[in-house]
Amino acid sequence: MRRPRTGLAAILPGLWLAIFFAFPFLLVARLSASDSALSIPPYAPRIDWSQGVAGVRAFLAALDGETYVRLTQDSLYLDAYLSSLRLAGLAAGVLLLIGYPIAYGIARCPPRLRQALVMAVILPFWTSFLIRIYAWVAILKPAGVLNAALGAVGLPTVDILNTEAAVLLGLVYAYLPFMVLPLYAVLDRQDESLIEAAQDLGCTPLQAFWRVTFPLSLRGAAAGALLCFIPMAGEFVIPDLMGGSETLMLGRVIWTEFFANRDWPAASAVAIVLLATLVVPILLFEREQAKVAR
Amino acid sequence: MRRGPSAFNIASVALGLAFLYAPIVILVLYSFNASRLVTVWAGFSTRWYVALFQDRQMLDAVWVTLRVGVISATIATVLGVLAAIALTRSRSRGRMVLAGGVYATLVMPEVILGLSLLLLFVAAGLPRGFWTVTLSHATLTLAYATVVVQARLQSFDRSLEEAAQDLGCPPWKAFALVTLPGIAPAVAAAWMLAFTLSLDDLVVASFTSGPGATTLPMRLYSQVRLGVNPEINAVSTLLIGLVATGVIAVYLIQQRRRPSP
Numbered sequence: 001m002r003r004p005r006t007g008l009a010a011i012l013p014g015l016w017l018a019i020f021f022a023f024p025f026l027l028v029a030r031l032s033a034s035d036s037a038l039s040i041p042p043y044a045p046r047i048d049w050s051q052g053v054a055g056v057r058a059f060l061a062a063l064d065g066e067t068y069v070r071l072t073q074d075s076l077y078l079d080a081y082l083s084s085l086r087l088a089g090l091a092a093g094v095l096l097l098i099g100y101p102i103a104y105g106i107a108r109c110p111p112r113l114r115q116a117l118v119m120a121v122i123l124p125f126w127t128s129f130l131i132r133i134y135a136w137v138a139i140l141k142p143a144g145v146l147n148a149a150l151g152a153v154g155l156p157t158v159d160i161l162n163t164e165a166a167v168l169l170g171l172v173y174a175y176l177p178f179m180v181l182p183l184y185a186v187l188d189r190q191d192e193s194l195i196e197a198a199q200d201l202g203c204t205p206l207q208a209f210w211r212v213t214f215p216l217s218l219r220g221a222a223a224g225a226l227l228c229f230i231p232m233a234g235e236f237v238i239p240d241l242m243g244g245s246e247t248l249m250l251g252r253v254i255w256t257e258f259f260a261n262r263d264w265p266a267a268s269a270v271a272i273v274l275l276a277t278l279v280v281p282i283l284l285f286e287r288e289q290a291k292v293a294r
Numbered sequence: 295m296r297r298g299p300s301a302f303n304i305a306s307v308a309l310g311l312a313f314l315y316a317p318i319v320i321l322v323l324y325s326f327n328a329s330r331l332v333t334v335w336a337g338f339s340t341r342w343y344v345a346l347f348q349d350r351q352m353l354d355a356v357w358v359t360l361r362v363g364v365i366s367a368t369i370a371t372v373l374g375v376l377a378a379i380a381l382t383r384s385r386s387r388g389r390m391v392l393a394g395g396v397y398a399t400l401v402m403p404e405v406i407l408g409l410s411l412l413l414l415f416v417a418a419g420l421p422r423g424f425w426t427v428t429l430s431h432a433t434l435t436l437a438y439a440t441v442v443v444q445a446r447l448q449s450f451d452r453s454l455e456e457a458a459q460d461l462g463c464p465p466w467k468a469f470a471l472v473t474l475p476g477i478a479p480a481v482a483a484a485w486m487l488a489f490t491l492s493l494d495d496l497v498v499a500s501f502t503s504g505p506g507a508t509t510l511p512m513r514l515y516s517q518v519r520l521g522v523n524p525e526i527n528a529v530s531t532l533l534i535g536l537v538a539t540g541v542i543a544v545y546l547i548q549q550r551r552r553p554s555p
Contacts, residue, residue: 010380010392013373013436017395020433021402024410027417041416098313101306108299109307117307119545124314126487126541128494130511131530134518135317138324138527145320176314227401234403236497241518251405251497258409258501268413271406278403286397290390 025275032268033063043264067269077270080248085277087164087239087249088232091171092225098172099179099224104213106180107187118184125177133170133241140166140242162244170238175231179224186220187213219288226285230278250274318534325527342528352529355513358424359493362509366431367439367488373432374439374484379469381440382447399437407434408501415502422504430502431495435488442487446480447473483544490537 034043071077106117124132139145140161147157160166190213198208236251243249250270257267299307325343329336346352381393399407411430412422420426450473458468474481496511503509510529517526 006379006383007386007388009376010384010386010388013377013380013440014388014392014395016373016433016436017392017399020411020414020429021395021399021407024414027413028406028410031413098310101302102310105299105303105305105307105310108303110298117311120311121314123538123541124318126490126537127318127534128511128530128537130494130496130514130518131321131526131533132317134514134526134530135321137518139317139320145324173313173317176310180310230401231403234405236403236405237515251403254405254409255497264413267409271409274403275406278401282398282401285401286394289397290393 028268028271028275030063031265032067032272033065034265035066036263036265041264042262067265070266071269071273076248077253080250080253081273081277083164083247084233084249084251084274087167087171087247088229088235091168091175091232092229094168094172095175095179095228096221096225099176099183100217100221102176103180103183103187103220106184107190114188118181121177121180121184129174130237132174133237136166136170136173137161137241140169161242162247164243164247166242167239167247167249170242171232171235174238175228178227182224182227183217183220186217190216219291223285223288226281226288230281230285233278234274321527322531322534325524325531327524327527330524342524343532345525346528346532349525351508352510352513352525355508355510356529358507359510362424362428362431362499362507363489363492366428366435366492367485369428369432370435370439370488371481371485373436374488375443375481377436377440378443378447381444396437396440399433400441404434404495404497405501408498411498412501422502422507424507426502426504427499427507427509430498431492434495434498435491438491439484439488442484443477443480446477450476479544479547482547486540486544490540493533493537 031043036043102121106114106121109117137144142157142159142161144161147159150157160169194212194216195208198212199205203211233249234251234254235249236255239247239249239252240255243252250273254267254270254274257263257270326338326340327335328339328341377392377396380389381396408430411426411433415422415426452473454476455468455472458472459465463471494511495509496515499509500512500515503512510533514526514529517523
């Protein structure tokens with residue numbers, strides 16, 4: 001049989017990702033070393049191609065780390081950085097706690113039902129993210145659905161919109177399908193005879209779960225946690241709509257620097273810092289994916 | 295894993311689904327509320343739908359969004375199928391590089407993607423507008439399309455394609471005539487997913503769009519910032535209905551194609 005040259009199929013998507021995904025990061029890195037300026041586009045220096053090599057050299061000489069120094073001087077950036085990591089980490093933990101029983105429950109159902117349940121978990125993900133977060137705003141706002149329901153049964157009302165608790169709730173809600181699916185994938189693939197063997201050897205069902213099922217599902221837990229943590233750390237919509245002005249996250253800072261302050265170099269520098277922080281989780285995620293694919 | 299579910303299992307799944315669906319159900323219900331207030335139920339009404347269809351700017355945004363979605367999803371699906379072939383079948387070193395790129399796009403925060411694409415378009419001197427959003431959305435959704443097709447290709451029985459090749463079919467033709475029809479439902483699902491993600495995206499579109507190319511999420515976002523508004527509930531309900539119909543249709547097609555166990 002002739003070996004098909006399947007490697008050729010990689011050329012087009014590879015080129016696309018090189019142009020639209022990898023190369024632009026270099027532009028972000030370059031811009032983060034520039035200064036903001038009152039021009040269009042709003043940054044300096046720009047390469048003066050008409051002067052040839054001298055123009056490039058002048059451009060390189062004008063690049064410095066000034067923007068990064070500025071980031072360390074204003075405590076706003078450090079606060080945003082720390083609260084991004086804290087909230088994303090906390091949300092990943094909560095997601096594990098509530099995602100695991102759901103994934104496990106689905107894996108225990110009869111096959112026909114399992115497919116329908118997986119579908120039911122995915123379906124909300126297909127409906128607009130912005131709209132689902134907006135739905136929470138309508139529920140949580142002071143005169144919203146939740147407080148109307150609490151008031152109707154005589155319970156005290158709660159006011160959590162525009163707090164960190166609301167952001168946490170929003171993150172958990174929006175990313176739950178991303179946690180359940182990888183967990184379900186490993187639990188569903190698990191060999192049932194292992195549990196039977198453990199029980200034959202005298203384990204109670206609970207012991208069998210802790211000693212066999214749970215350790216074997218840790219790979220899915222790691223994949224799910226990374227799949228959620230990485231985008232959550234850069235989340236913009238949820239902190240913007242559900243968090244108050246004091247809930248700063250890096251995604252929101254990048255947005256504000258770019259759109260409100262028109263400070264493109266600062267937005268780029270924050271993006272580079274976020275990217276540098278996420279490189280390790282991204283590499284870990286890719287290693288897990290490569291193992292699963294094999 | 296094949297013993298029946300316990301009461302605890304059933305409760306966790308039921309609570310989980312309730313958590314996922316409650317906000318959506320509430321949103322849909324209130325789109326039919328006659329009152330402007332969220333807390334007051336003033337009877338069934340379709341006035342917000344009427345108001346929606348008279349909102350010129352909203353309808354323009356819907357039209358832009360649908361065109362961006364169709365074109366970008368098509369580009370993403372074609373590239374995604376190619377990437378999935380390379381990822382599942384090639385043994386070359388380029389495979390790892392491509393896989394790295396695909397999975398990095400999958401998890402990359404959208405603010406970073408949006409900002410970097412904008413800088414690319416500024417550097418290339420492209421005026422921002424319809425096409426820059428479309429190219430950006432193709433990039434954003436490419437990874438999702440790849441993963442969906444890849445999952446199907448991995449479990450697809452290759453012996454039929456190999457048989458076709460043994461009988462003298464060139465490899466590309468064997469793929470097009472045997473494997474492609476077999477993975478068609480996954481390709482359709484990949485397109486649908488790319489389309490909905492494009493329909494849904496606020497962040498990347500805000501960075502890469504320009505005058506005259508305001509997408510629906512951008513329009514919704516500027517309204518949501520002003521407060522809760524029943525007209526948004528109405529347009530959301532229509533969107534949810536549209537997407538849910540499409541997704542369930544694809545699911546049923548896949549179910550029918552699969553031989554029953």
